[in-house]
Amino acid sequence: MSKLLLKWDNFGYQNSEIRTALVFGINAENVIIVLQNDEVLALGTNQIYCLGTGVEGEVKELKRIENLCGQRIEGFEFTGVGCLFCLFAICESGSVFSWGGNGYGQLGLGTTGYTQVPTKILGCLEQKKVVQVACGGDHTLALTSEGEVYAFGRNANGELGLGTTDRHFLPQRVGGLLDGKIVTSVACQMDSSLALLRSGQICAWGSNLRGKLGLPSTSVQECSPCMVLGLEGVVIYKIVCGIRFTLALSDDGKIYSWGDNFRGYLGNGTTKIVKRPAIISQEMGRVKDIAATQNLSHPCAAINEKNHVYCWGSCNDQIVEKPMLTSFSSFDEVYVDASPPITYHRFQSKNTNYGRKMKGSVIERFQRAFDNPETTDFAFIVEGKKIHVHKNLLTVGSDVFKNLFLGNWKDSHQKELIVEDHSYDAFYAFLKYFYTDEIDHEIPPELVLDLYSVAHFYQVTDLLDECEKILKSGLSVQIAAAVYEKAILFGAKDLCEFCMKFCKEHLLEVLENFDSDDCKREFILEVYRRAANQKKN
Known part of the structure; x- marks a missing residue:
């Protein structure tokens, strides 16, 4: 937990009780904390209702920030000039709440003017899972799990990317060059926007x-990407x-920078403007992470593969x-040491699975090795098609495979095994998980x-947990009975x-989709029994 919280002695809580926190303000006077029990609390000077307490x-x-309690807040994003702040809270479900300054509709609520309490963003984002929010001066970008970008707020310079300079108070999908492409992250300057594509290109x-x-x-x-x-x-x-x-980190650990440089923010040894991306000093070695904020008094920072931290730009009033x-x-x-001090969390959901890994990383090498007949030593045959794997890798991740390949299995010397109880697609996704750690x-x-059934049979508990998360997030009345079974x-x-x-909350829809399937009939009867028992109690 940030050293900034020491100012308040963690409010009487143990570090383990605080899941995440946000400290912000002219003198770090405003604090929002999220506890492990999902309570969200705040204190501070509360300029322009920035704490969301009402x-x-x-x-x-x-x-308590009533509207955020129980929402499983994963992180915050904010922007502010002087005492005017607008804030966003991103939930585990992908919903986003916003509050604070809203003169240009940058909160995405369809209104302008101050919003005193956190309010869920609806419109186009209501049925989407947001994995990242980025704030400009008076405009906002939201990135969804599908790799789409939505924009709202001020648009005097085309910063919404919608082909016009008309402002929008509700989220609008950014198209043009982004159509048909998957965006992995977004970032904002004061009145400009950037999107990183899965290909590694930038718009x-x-x-x-x-x-x-x-x-x-x-x-x-x-006005368009x-x-x-x-x-x-x-x-x-x-x-x-x-x-x-802008700073951009390449997958081989180099930093490129461009734009305004009046305080040395580009790290190139000058204060001259750079209009095209250029590599900055490579004396840091291979860099694994970078950081910057929109505060003129804050430095830029980088961490290299040896975990050494470098800074440049505006460092404690020095250029x-x-x-x-x-x-x-x-x-x-x-950023605790910066002026003003803040907690530095550029939030992006851990559930984002489309981002590129560092080139040459262990995981990327494993990805290339999966289902490669030239390097593997075993194959599963499912629905007549082969999936090539490495026995040693599977034995590390599953005791079932360990017993299969290293135990007394009479055919352990065989190079192939036919699988009949699962579909090819599910078994392929299951084996690929061993190499990518992703679904x-x-x-x-x-x-x-x-896939859930395969993970259970082979006792891969972390994959079981991932499957349960996906089933919960995508549950519908059509599959609820099968998931329950x-x-x-x-x-x-x-x-x-x-x-x-879920089914008690959608009972009418469940009944409309009712058929003679025994599983569904028993499930609906159980829903009725539970509902009746609750009324009695």
Whole structure:
């Protein structure tokens, strides 16, 4: 937990009781904390209702933020100038709540003017799972689990990327060059926007004064996404923005920078403007993470593969034009020491599975090795098709495979095994999980059910947990009975209760989809019994 919380002695809580926290304000005077029990509390000067408690003026003792309690908040994003802040809370479910300053509709609520309490963003995002929010000066970007970008707020320079300069108070999907592409992260300058594609390319739009977008155009603004040039052959892994500049980290650990540089933010040893992406000092070695904020008084920072932290730009009122080795051990320490101090959390959901891994990483090498007949030593045959694997890797991840390959199995010397109880697609996804540690969250629910069965048979508990999360997030009346049946079979009590609660809340829809299937009939009867017992009690 951030050292900033020591100012309040953690409010009497143990570190283990605080799940996450946000500290912000002119002098770090505002605090929001999320407890492990899902309570959300706040205190501070509360400028323009920025704490979301609905109370005007200073909040001197911890007060519940009623609308956020019980919402499983995973992280926060905020922006602010002076005492005017707008804030976003991202939930585990993918819902987003916003509150605070809203003069240009940047909260995405369909209104303007201050919003005193956290309010869920609806419109186009109501049925979407948001995995990241990025804030500009007066505009906002939201990235969904499908890799789509939605924008809202001020648009005087085309920063919403919608082809016009009309402002929008509700989320609007950004199309144009982004159509048909998957975006893995977004970032905002004060009045510009950037999106990182799964291909490792970057798109940018909005104000292009001083060439800060890195585009070939000499126009002062671009109202639709354009491809950033000068990075041909480079795969970008992460992007972050300052107020008028961008840093991009490549998958081989190099930092590229461009834009305004009046305080040395670009780390290239000068304060000159750079209109095209250029590599900054490589004395840091291979870099694994980068950081920046939109506060003019904050430094830029990077962590290399040896976990050394470097800073440059505006460092405690000094201009540092090249990366300087520091004694910090994390970005949180960097920004605790900055002025004003803040907690540094550029939130992005852990459920985002489409992001690229560092080139040459262990996981990427495993990914390339999966189902490669040239390097593997065993094959499963499912529905007449072969899936090639490494026996040693499977034995590490499953005791069932360990007994199969290293035990007294009479055919352990065989090179192939026919699998008859599972579909090819489910078994392929199951084996691929050993190599990637990921599941495609967009696979059909019927396939997830089969994958759930495979994971249970082979006793891969972490995959079971992932399947349960996907089944919960995508549960529908059409598959609720089948999910409930699996949950009963596997003793998954939490998933059973989730199915029951879901069907009680959607009972009319369940009845409309009722048929003669015995499983569904028994399930609906159980829903009725539970509902009747609750009324009696």
